[in-house]
Amino acid sequence: MDSIIVNGGSALNGQIPIAGAKNACLTLMPATLLSEEPLTLTNAPRLSDIKTMTALLASLGAEVQSLQDGQVIAMSSHGEINPVADYEIVRKMRASNLVLGPLLARMGHAVVSLPGGCAIGARPMDLHIDALTALGAEIELKDGYLHANAPKGLKGAVYEFPLVSVGATENALMAATLAKGTTVLKNAAREPEIGDLAKCLRSMGAQIDDDGKGTLTIEGVDRLHGATHPVVTDRIELGTYMLAPAIAGGEVELLGGRRDLLDAFCVKLEEAGIDVTETDKGLKVSRMNGRIRAVDVVTEPFPGFPTDLQAQMMALLCTAEGKSVLEERIFENRFMHAPELTRMGADIEVHGGTATVTGVERLKGAPVMATDLRASVSLILAGLAAEGETVVSRVYHLDRGYEHVVGKLRGVGASIERIKG
Template sequence: MDSILVRGGGELNGVIPIAGAKNACLTLMPATLLTEEPLTLTNAPRLSDIRTMTQLLGSLGAEVASLQDGQVLAMSSHNIHNHTADYDIVRKMRASILVLGPMLARDGHAIVSLPGGCAIGARPVDMHLQALEAMGAELDLRDGYVHARAPGGRLKGAVIEFGFASVGATENALLAATLAKGTTVIKNAAREPEIVDLAQCLRRMGAQIEGEGSSIITIQGVDRLSGATHPVVTDRIELGTYMLAPAICGGTVECLGGRIELVGAFCEKLDAAGVSVEETERGLKVTRKNGRVKAVDVTTEPFPGFPTDLQAQMMALLCTADGTSVLEEKIFENRFMHAPELTRMGARIEVHGGHATVKGVEKLKGARVMATDLRASVSLILAAMAAEGETVVSRVYHLDRGYERVEEKLGACGAHIERIAS
């Protein structure tokens, strides 16, 4: 397995282009299954998860062409000949479950393996299945697969009320409802920008959707959807990650394509910590104001709150803050696995259940550390850039699932970082 070698010290200065959102693209790609006409996505990120979804769609009979160095995905599902999403592919990535709703909506039947992904806690698909059952689907779980069929070949509109605002379940229900007969109302819907982006794409394809971005989304089912071309929204998690780089190391970095509305709650915490965020014509410019950042408390929440996917990176910043910070993780119960690795670098962190107390130190020190999940891997790289000496981050295959060309982007701003091939 590859490793990342980082030699700490020195400010970062320059520009970093922010890619299209991984989580949006992985949701948009299954939308091709809803139509026989071509669907083209621009501003696509170049990531291993995108390749996995490409493989999954291909196994079902969809054609996916990667163009313009992977930043354009041209898809066609005019010949879906297989309705089984196999375990060998689905186990690699949780977003694979999102092919279930579209296949069921279009052809009335599907068999999908229960998914995998990062080991950051229980993330059951119960609400996905409850939403589809509300629309009339008959489901049978056996041998690790969901066997689903729509009586009469078509789902029916329904009122779906989620117990909490699940992003994935909202996306699956939204995809399925576009071709359901009648009106579907999703209550307590997730409000993330990726869901807004999905609704906008589906509307371009002819879907009738209202209310995306609020807690109630209404979908009037149509008989068929057409093709479309749609740009993937900016990745707010990659944006937040690279905004933290100059906050940790010092210097000024402009994140191209960034928008405040994508990371509002995150920006509020940066400001409280003593980090300046300025809107420019091209994106967001980030500068650490003076000296060490200040300690701040952070609680992860569904959008528009502080994102759980930026918690690990924020912890890296707070490891060298002046004072004591408390981070509360309210989304996933097992998402502090990066804390012991940061401790190996000299951080002072105590974890108790869903809370982590971080007592800032003046300097971290380089060490050999191991990535445990996608966001943990990049948090260790951020910490390493501000640490004394060399840090080697192993098991970075996680990193390639969610960040494209990390060494190139950070290296262009002055970071001493390189990949060590296994």
């Protein structure tokens, strides 16, 4: 297996371009199943998860082409559609479950395997099933597959999510675009990726109203047409690279960055003593002198602090002056990076969903092992601040969510290389 070697101690200076959002692109791609006409996505990220979704859509009968070095994805579902999403593909990635709503809306039936993905909690399908059932679907679990049927089509309904769920909101939103009548989704997720999906669906002819407070109203239409849509900036990649100069020191401009995508995160950086400035090209982050201050963090649905930046933020707080408390409210079992950071000299105590980090003056390089996607990059960030050499193994997780991470960090002065295993 490949590993990444980081030699810490170098301040970072320069620019890092931010790619299109992985989580948005993986949501937008299944929307091609809603129409017989072509859907083209621009500003697409070049990641292994995108290849997995491409393979899944192809297995369902969609035509998917990667153009312009992978930054354009051209799709068409004009042919015969196979409504069965097989376990061998779905098990590789949790976002595969997002074909359920579109298949059900277009075909009236679907058979979708229960999904896989990073081991960061159960993340059950209950909310997806309940929302689609409210729209008239009949769904049964057999032998690890969800068998969904709506032989007379889906019908509009009012449904309130008992818990905010990004994936369930996306599945229900796509399904509702072709349902008969009006659908009102209450307590819907408000993440930028939801807004990006709604924008794309509107460009395909969907009738969607978003009150900006968690209620989506969808007037079903008979059919959707083709469209071309640019994928929104990846706010998690943005936040990750904002932390690089915060940890290592220096000044880096994140090209394409937008504060509105990460305001709660930016506020925490500023509380810690990091400068965040909006520029004509994006966001500039700088840390010039001295240790940062400890801050407390609670992960919450958007617009709160993102769970997908918790591991990276913990890496920063390992060298803060004082004691920080991080509370994880989205996923259980998401502190698996803590023992690895401890191997680098961090002082971390984990009790259930809370981690207490007492800052140390300096981390020390060590061999560490990545346990999931965000943990992978948190260890790389820690390596930027560590004394000596850090070797991060099992970095295959990294390829699911970050394109050219070594090149991007090396471009601003980091001493980092990837070794083939």
